[in-house]
Amino acid sequence: MIEFFKMGGYAGYIWPSYVITLAIIVLNIVWARRSLQQARDEARRRLATSEHPP
Amino acid sequence: MNTSVLKLHATTCCAPQASALRAAQLVLQRDLTLAYRRRGQIIQPLVFFVLITTLFPFAVSPELARLREIAPAALWIGALLASLLALEFLFRDDAQDGTLEQYVLSGQSLTWLLFAKTVTHWLLTGLPLTLVTPLAAFSLGVAYPAMPAIGAAVAIGTAALSLLGAISAGLTLGVRRGGVLLTLLTLPLSLPILIFGARAAELAIKGASVAAPLYLLGAFAVLGVTLAPLAAAAAVRISLE
Amino acid sequence: MAWTWFHKLGSPPYAFSLAGRLTPWFAWPAAALIVAGLYGGLVLAPPDYQQHDAFRIVYVHAPSAWMSLMVYTILAISAAIGLIWRIKVSHAVAASCAPIGASFAVAALVTGSLWGRPMWGTYWEWDPRLTFELILLFFYLGYMALRSSIDDLMRADRASAVLAIVGFANVPIVHYSVEWWNSLHQTATVMKLAKPTMPPAMLIPLLMMLLGFTLLFFALLLLRVRGEILRRERTASWIREAVLI
Numbered sequence: 001m002i003e004f005f006k007m008g009g010y011a012g013y014i015w016p017s018y019v020i021t022l023a024i025i026v027l028n029i030v031w032a033r034r035s036l037q038q039a040r041d042e043a044r045r046r047l048a049t050s051e052h053p054p
Numbered sequence: 055m056n057t058s059v060l061k062l063h064a065t066t067c068c069a070p071q072a073s074a075l076r077a078a079q080l081v082l083q084r085d086l087t088l089a090y091r092r093r094g095q096i097i098q099p100l101v102f103f104v105l106i107t108t109l110f111p112f113a114v115s116p117e118l119a120r121l122r123e124i125a126p127a128a129l130w131i132g133a134l135l136a137s138l139l140a141l142e143f144l145f146r147d148d149a150q151d152g153t154l155e156q157y158v159l160s161g162q163s164l165t166w167l168l169f170a171k172t173v174t175h176w177l178l179t180g181l182p183l184t185l186v187t188p189l190a191a192f193s194l195g196v197a198y199p200a201m202p203a204i205g206a207a208v209a210i211g212t213a214a215l216s217l218l219g220a221i222s223a224g225l226t227l228g229v230r231r232g233g234v235l236l237t238l239l240t241l242p243l244s245l246p247i248l249i250f251g252a253r254a255a256e257l258a259i260k261g262a263s264v265a266a267p268l269y270l271l272g273a274f275a276v277l278g279v280t281l282a283p284l285a286a287a288a289a290v291r292i293s294l295e
Numbered sequence: 296m297a298w299t300w301f302h303k304l305g306s307p308p309y310a311f312s313l314a315g316r317l318t319p320w321f322a323w324p325a326a327a328l329i330v331a332g333l334y335g336g337l338v339l340a341p342p343d344y345q346q347h348d349a350f351r352i353v354y355v356h357a358p359s360a361w362m363s364l365m366v367y368t369i370l371a372i373s374a375a376i377g378l379i380w381r382i383k384v385s386h387a388v389a390a391s392c393a394p395i396g397a398s399f400a401v402a403a404l405v406t407g408s409l410w411g412r413p414m415w416g417t418y419w420e421w422d423p424r425l426t427f428e429l430i431l432l433f434f435y436l437g438y439m440a441l442r443s444s445i446d447d448l449m450r451a452d453r454a455s456a457v458l459a460i461v462g463f464a465n466v467p468i469v470h471y472s473v474e475w476w477n478s479l480h481q482t483a484t485v486m487k488l489a490k491p492t493m494p495p496a497m498l499i500p501l502l503m504m505l506l507g508f509t510l511l512f513f514a515l516l517l518l519r520v521r522g523e524i525l526r527r528e529r530t531a532s533w534i535r536e537a538v539l540i
Binding site: 004007008009010013014016017018020021022024025027028029031032033035036037038039040042043044046047 | 329333337338342347348349351352355356359394395398399401402405406409410412413511515518519521522523525526528529534535538
Binding site for chain 2: 426430431433434436437440441444445450453454457458460461462465
């Protein structure tokens with residue numbers, strides 16, 4: 001098991017690579033969902049102000 | 055100065071080929087005259103270039119041998135930054151006073167007119183830079199035999215830069231404080247020019263053949279001549295919408 | 296027949312609802328493939344006889360690099376379609392591609408750098424492929440910067456489309472740079488479809504990761520494009536049902 005984590009001595013290069021890539025994937029998912037949510041909120045606000053003009 | 059713009063409109067009623075050449079001539083005359091009236095603006099990039107190359111002896115070492123090693127880098131970074139500075143006034147004044155819009159509406163090919171403008175711009179910025187480069191190179195310890203090759207590289211490289219930079223200048227026309235954005239957008243396009251230009255300078259200083267990087271620089275310049283004005287015209291049209 | 300479908304795709308409400316329905320069909324297979332690929336690459340694949348375990352970085356590096364190039368291609372094509380035929384949905388697709396492609400270009404550069412250290416002895420080399428991949432990242436960033444600096448969304452779409460098309464020249468350069476120049480970077484091992492030079496135990500997890508990342512991109516694209524469509528449809532009536540549910 002420990003041998004697996006050591007990765008033949010290259011652990012210092014392999015694990016950061018994988019962690020960073022997976023972090024970027026997760027970041028993308030979060031970012032995309034937030035972007036959609038923001039667009040939805042903006043649209044809702046636009047609809048609200050257009051239906052009830054100040 | 056709007057007489058030249060009126061003349062431009064007038065050219066479209068004559069024979070198309072003759073009028074295109076006449077139109078380019080008018081653009082050239084107008085830009086050169088205006089530049090002469092704003093001599094200070096033209097000098098700025100030149101002074102900037104000289105200042106930057108002067109900074110290197112202070113930052114690195116006053117020894118000519120060491121300076122000779124970094125001379126290619128110093129010269130090209132200076133030339134690149136000075137050219138980026140100069141790009142700002144390629145279209146800016148004409149966009150502000152409405153002349154650019156007149157070019158779009160004139161019935162002449164916008165691509166051709168912008169090409170004429172870019173050539174004029176190079177005459178006002180790239181050419182002076184090329185002439186000053188031997189001086190700057192000398193101050194960095196470069197020997198005389200290397201000068202022609204370095205000068206040729208700077209001439210071709212700045213030409214390519216003016217052409218490719220016209221695209222990003224067109225794209226950032228309507229943007230507030232677009233100077234930084236202009237630099238950011240031009241940078242990816244200019245990196246190959248920087249790489250091959252510096253390589254040419256390096257080889258020239260060593261006394262080796264400069265053919266390979268010069269050909270590649272030339273290729274970029276040709277690419278710039280053929281495609282860049284088209285893209286720049288599209289960019290200007292979009293920015294003026 | 297095909298053109299009616301294409302026209303339908305250009306209709307914002309249709310594209311919006313289609314994107315919503317298709318997302319899970321890409322998201323879940325992507326997750327499965329990536330998990331399986333990770334297991335195959337980290338656990339099942341034998342160590343390379345030259346690079347030993349270090350080669351395992353390929354399972355995150357190659358898919359990231361592939362993504363950065365593929366996404367830019369899709370970005371440039373949609374931008375061109377949007378510019379030429381003035382289709383808003385196409386511009387929405389282009390806008391959605393940029394953040395995804397940029398982040399994977401970063402991933403490619405970082406993982407490549409980490410792989411370079413044990414293999415070439417250095418974290419960075421001004422090697423042609425690395426340099427042009429960096430230029431690709433600059434194009435992504437420039438595209439996003441140009442978009443955000445123009446207030447009018449339609450003008451931002453069209454201006455950034457010109458930039459995207461100009462930058463597309465960089466994509467084949469990145470790919471062929473290893474053949475055109477004397478490069479430290481290794482030449483294509485997977486793209487040679489005739490006989491890939493990798494043994495199956497190593498190749499299959501790589502293919503799974505490549506496919507998984509691609510499906511993930513489409514899932515992310517579908518998520519983002521819906522938001523971009525909403526931003527371009529001011530107060531059209533169909534938005535009411537789409538948004539207030």
